[in-house]
Amino acid sequence: MIDPAARPLVWQNATLTAIRPVTTRVKSYRFQVGFDRPALAGQHVDLRLTAPDGYQAQRSYSIASAPDGDGTVELMIESLPDGEVSGFFDAVAAVGDTIELRGPIGGAFVWRPEDGGPLLLAGGGSGVVPLLSMLRHRAVAAPEVPALLLYSVRDATEVIAAQELAARARDEANFQLMLNLTRAGGRRIDAAMVDEALDRLGPPRHAYLCGGNPFVGTVADLLLDAGIDPVRIHTERFGG
Amino acid sequence: MSTRGFTGRKPPEATRERLPPGQYLTEDFPVLQIGPNPRIDLATWAFTLREGAKPLKTWTWEAFNALPRTRWGGDIHCVTKWSKFDTAWEGVSFDALLADAGVAAPTEFLLAEGYDDYSTNVPVADVAGGKGMVATHYDGAPIPLDHGGPARLLVPHLYFWKSAKWVKGLRFTKRDEGGFWEMRGYHMYGDPWREQRFTGD
Numbered sequence: 091m092i093d094p095a096a097r098p099l100v101w102q103n104a105t106l107t108a109i110r111p112v113t114t115r116v117k118s119y120r121f122q123v124g125f126d127r128p129a130l131a132g133q134h135v136d137l138r139l140t141a142p143d144g145y146q147a148q149r150s151y152s153i154a155s156a157p158d159g160d161g162t163v164e165l166m167i168e169s170l171p172d173g174e175v176s177g178f179f180d181a182v183a184a185v186g187d188t189i190e191l192r193g194p195i196g197g198a199f200v201w202r203p204e205d206g207g208p209l210l211l212a213g214g215g216s217g218v219v220p221l222l223s224m225l226r227h228r229a230v231a232a233p234e235v236p237a238l239l240l241y242s243v244r245d246a247t248e249v250i251a252a253q254e255l256a257a258r259a260r261d262e263a264n265f266q267l268m269l270n271l272t273r274a275g276g277r278r279i280d281a282a283m284v285d286e287a288l289d290r291l292g293p294p295r296h297a298y299l300c301g302g303n304p305f306v307g308t309v310a311d312l313l314l315d316a317g318i319d320p321v322r323i324h325t326e327r328f329g330g
Numbered sequence: 331m332s333t334r335g336f337t338g339r340k341p342p343e344a345t346r347e348r349l350p351p352g353q354y355l356t357e358d359f360p361v362l363q364i365g366p367n368p369r370i371d372l373a374t375w376a377f378t379l380r381e382g383a384k385p386l387k388t389w390t391w392e393a394f395n396a397l398p399r400t401r402w403g404g405d406i407h408c409v410t411k412w413s414k415f416d417t418a419w420e421g422v423s424f425d426a427l428l429a430d431a432g433v434a435a436p437t438e439f440l441l442a443e444g445y446d447d448y449s450t451n452v453p454v455a456d457v458a459g460g461k462g463m464v465a466t467h468y469d470g471a472p473i474p475l476d477h478g479g480p481a482r483l484l485v486p487h488l489y490f491w492k493s494a495k496w497v498k499g500l501r502f503t504k505r506d507e508g509g510f511w512e513m514r515g516y517h518m519y520g521d522p523w524r525e526q527r528f529t530g531d
Contacts, residue, residue: 097529097530098528098529098530098531099515099528099529099530099531138352139333139336139338140331140332140333140336141332141333141336141337141338141340142332142337143340144332145338145340146338146351146352147336147338147354148352148411149411150410150411174338174339174354178333178335178336178338182334182335182336183335187333187334187335188331188333188334189333190333195515195528196514196515197513197514197515198364198510198511198514199364303360303361303476307361307366307367307476310365310366310367311366311367313366314366314369320365320366320368320446321365321447323365323366324364324365325363325364325365325366327360327361327362327363328360
């Protein structure tokens with residue numbers, strides 16, 4: 091809710107401190123940046139790039155790291171065909187660069203440890219990124235909260251944080267992973283998959299869905315069909 | 331200071347003139363919302379004009395569609411950075427709603443409320459005088475559910491989060507009361523040409 095003394099969200103110079111490949115099309119970018127307000131899992135930042143002639147381009151990217159106050163944020167940026175900003179990050183950006191950034195932004199698609207669970211997370215493609223932030227935060231701050239991630243991607247090469255998610259599913263008693271590959275003999279998300287997730291997790295107190303509009307719309311409708319109260323279903327869609 | 335190695339793809343001047351600061355042109359029509367599409371039955375759909383808690387007038391779907399129609403065409407701008415040019419909308423103007431209700435605006439501020447529990451504030455001055463409508467048609471067809479049908483607010487000169495989807499009513503408020511996003515750090519007014527995205531912009 092609004093901070094009566096809300097300060098302007100200022101642009102800051104963030105230093106790019108690490109770049110590493112995540113999948114064939116997604117890379118992780120870690121920035122050194124100090125926020126002037128608390129961050130929440132699920133939020134995003136705006137980035138602004140400026141050309142020598144003054145032309146600027148802005149885009150929003152979800153934060154993958156937990157809000158642990160360590161003075162850095164990790165973004166995961168998928169290189170889109172013809173992506174004006176994502177293409178710059180893929181081909182040009184290098185460790186040591188200064189990038190204008192402001193955030194954290196967004197107060198709706200957020201999960202706090204005190205929000206509790208069970209927590210149903212559904213991600214399509216790179217829509218898993220803000221959910222990863224929630225899982226990382228939960229593992230440290232509220233490991234007792236039951237959580238299930240239903241993660242749908244085209245094939246195994248596109249699974250973001252594959253090893254981390256597998257390790258969490260193995261090591262964290264209250265976390266379950268349902269990985270769905272839509273190609274390689276798999277199928278798109280359907281009622282049977284959503285029902286299985288609900289059976290395994292139990293009725294969710296909160297559901298967070300992120301991905302492309304067809305994925306998010308389908309899962310949201312299936313959750314309504316299963317009787318989940320719409321106020322418990324939070325959505326974030328690409329295409330903006 | 332420029333970003334090392336960034337040249338970008340500056341659009342042609344004719345496009346740039348129509349793009350508010352920080353926006354880019356899209357040919358798509360992205361869908362953004364806080365939750366699931368609400369399940370709305372036209373048999374029970376209603377649109378209500380309220381002053382505070384007091385209903386001033388309620389229209390059924392049939393009655394709403396009997397009101398005088400208005401059209402608007404032009405560019406829309408989303409706070410998530412995309413802009414879409416030459417969109418075409420049809421619906422019932424705010425002025426026509428007031429005329430049919432037989433009332434003058436009792437306050438200077440409005441809160442638009444949706445079937446999905448979304449809300450957003452708009453000054454009366456920004457919807458009166460032909461500036462805003464409750465739209466039922468986009469591009470010559472009923473607005474699809476994904477884009478806020480059967481009826482959404484349209485206040486095209488402000489960021490599009492002000493154009494509440496699945497709108498079920500407009501509430502006159504004594505003070506300028508923030509809605510869903512305005513209570514979460516987004517700008518109270520939201521003029522794209524002044525880049526009023528967040529509180530303090």
